[in-house]
Amino acid sequence: MAKGKDSDYCVEMYESILRLENLEQCRRFFQDLCSMTELAAMEQRYTVAKMLYEGRVYTEIGNETRASSATISRVNRMLNYGENALREIFDKEKKEKEERMEEAK
Numbered sequence: 001m002a003k004g005k006d007s008d009y010c011v012e013m014y015e016s017i018l019r020l021e022n023l024e025q026c027r028r029f030f031q032d033l034c035s036m037t038e039l040a041a042m043e044q045r046y047t048v049a050k051m052l053y054e055g056r057v058y059t060e061i062g063n064e065t066r067a068s069s070a071t072i073s074r075v076n077r078m079l080n081y082g083e084n085a086l087r088e089i090f091d092k093e094k095k096e097k098e099e100r101m102e103e104a105k
Contacts, residue, residue, distance in 0.1 A: 046086075048075045053090045 020026045030039060044067055051061045058072050067075075079086060 045071065045075050048072055049079050049086050050090060052076050052079055053087065 017026075017029070020029055034042070044065055047065050048061055048067050048071065051064070052072070052075060058069060061067060061072050062069060
Protein backbone atom coordinates (compact mmCIF):
# COMPACT_ATOMS: atom_id res chain seq x y z
CA MET A 1 0.00 0.00 0.00
CA ALA A 2 1.33 3.43 -0.88
CA LYS A 3 2.17 5.88 1.88
CA GLY A 4 1.25 9.48 2.38
CA LYS A 5 -2.33 9.85 1.18
CA ASP A 6 -5.34 9.73 3.51
CA SER A 7 -7.16 7.59 0.96
CA ASP A 8 -4.39 4.98 1.10
CA TYR A 9 -5.13 3.66 4.55
CA CYS A 10 -8.06 1.77 5.96
CA VAL A 11 -10.19 4.39 7.69
CA GLU A 12 -12.51 1.69 9.02
CA MET A 13 -9.71 0.12 11.05
CA TYR A 14 -8.86 3.41 12.75
CA GLU A 15 -12.52 4.12 13.40
CA SER A 16 -12.80 0.66 14.98
CA ILE A 17 -9.87 1.45 17.27
CA LEU A 18 -11.66 4.60 18.41
CA ARG A 19 -14.67 2.46 19.36
CA LEU A 20 -12.69 0.30 21.79
CA GLU A 21 -14.07 0.80 25.28
CA ASN A 22 -11.28 -0.27 27.62
CA LEU A 23 -7.73 -1.54 27.91
CA GLU A 24 -8.68 -5.23 27.83
CA GLN A 25 -10.75 -4.81 24.67
CA CYS A 26 -7.89 -2.86 23.08
CA ARG A 27 -5.38 -5.58 23.99
CA ARG A 28 -7.61 -8.32 22.57
CA PHE A 29 -8.27 -6.32 19.37
CA PHE A 30 -4.56 -5.99 18.65
CA GLN A 31 -3.90 -9.63 19.56
CA ASP A 32 -6.53 -10.66 17.01
CA LEU A 33 -5.18 -8.30 14.36
CA CYS A 34 -1.41 -8.69 14.78
CA SER A 35 1.01 -11.55 15.18
CA MET A 36 2.89 -11.81 18.46
CA THR A 37 6.05 -10.68 16.64
CA GLU A 38 4.29 -7.60 15.25
CA LEU A 39 2.89 -6.71 18.67
CA ALA A 40 6.28 -7.18 20.33
CA ALA A 41 7.90 -4.91 17.71
CA MET A 42 5.27 -2.19 18.20
CA GLU A 43 5.53 -2.43 21.98
CA GLN A 44 9.32 -2.20 21.77
CA ARG A 45 9.18 0.83 19.46
CA TYR A 46 6.67 2.52 21.77
CA THR A 47 8.93 1.91 24.77
CA VAL A 48 11.97 3.19 22.86
CA ALA A 49 10.04 6.32 21.83
CA LYS A 50 8.97 6.97 25.43
CA MET A 51 12.54 6.57 26.68
CA LEU A 52 13.88 8.89 23.98
CA TYR A 53 11.19 11.43 24.88
CA GLU A 54 12.37 11.21 28.50
CA GLY A 55 15.90 12.03 27.37
CA ARG A 56 17.47 8.64 27.95
CA VAL A 57 20.57 7.68 25.96
CA TYR A 58 20.83 5.02 23.26
CA THR A 59 22.98 2.62 25.31
CA GLU A 60 20.59 2.68 28.24
CA ILE A 61 17.60 2.20 25.92
CA GLY A 62 19.31 -0.66 24.11
CA ASN A 63 20.24 -2.39 27.36
CA GLU A 64 16.71 -2.11 28.80
CA THR A 65 14.69 -2.86 25.67
CA ARG A 66 17.15 -5.01 23.70
CA ALA A 67 16.36 -2.82 20.69
CA SER A 68 19.13 -2.52 18.13
CA SER A 69 20.83 0.81 17.59
CA ALA A 70 19.22 0.87 14.12
CA THR A 71 15.75 0.54 15.67
CA ILE A 72 16.50 3.21 18.25
CA SER A 73 17.80 5.52 15.54
CA ARG A 74 14.74 4.88 13.36
CA VAL A 75 12.38 5.59 16.26
CA ASN A 76 14.35 8.73 17.11
CA ARG A 77 13.93 10.00 13.54
CA MET A 78 10.21 9.27 13.70
CA LEU A 79 9.90 11.01 17.05
CA ASN A 80 11.69 14.11 15.78
CA TYR A 81 10.50 14.27 12.17
CA GLY A 82 7.33 12.16 12.05
CA GLU A 83 3.68 13.06 12.51
CA ASN A 84 4.18 14.08 16.20
CA ALA A 85 1.36 11.83 17.39
CA LEU A 86 3.50 10.03 19.96
CA ARG A 87 5.02 13.28 21.20
CA GLU A 88 1.48 14.68 21.64
CA ILE A 89 0.45 11.61 23.66
CA PHE A 90 3.60 11.75 25.79
CA ASP A 91 3.05 15.48 26.43
CA LYS A 92 -0.54 14.78 27.45
CA GLU A 93 0.52 11.95 29.79
CA LYS A 94 3.17 14.20 31.34
CA LYS A 95 0.67 17.01 31.89
CA GLU A 96 -1.89 14.63 33.44
CA LYS A 97 0.78 13.20 35.76
CA GLU A 98 1.83 16.70 36.84
CA GLU A 99 -1.81 17.65 37.49
CA ARG A 100 -2.35 14.51 39.62
CA MET A 101 0.78 15.35 41.63
CA GLU A 102 -0.49 18.92 42.18
CA GLU A 103 -3.87 17.62 43.32
CA ALA A 104 -2.21 15.24 45.77
CA LYS A 105 -0.43 18.12 47.51
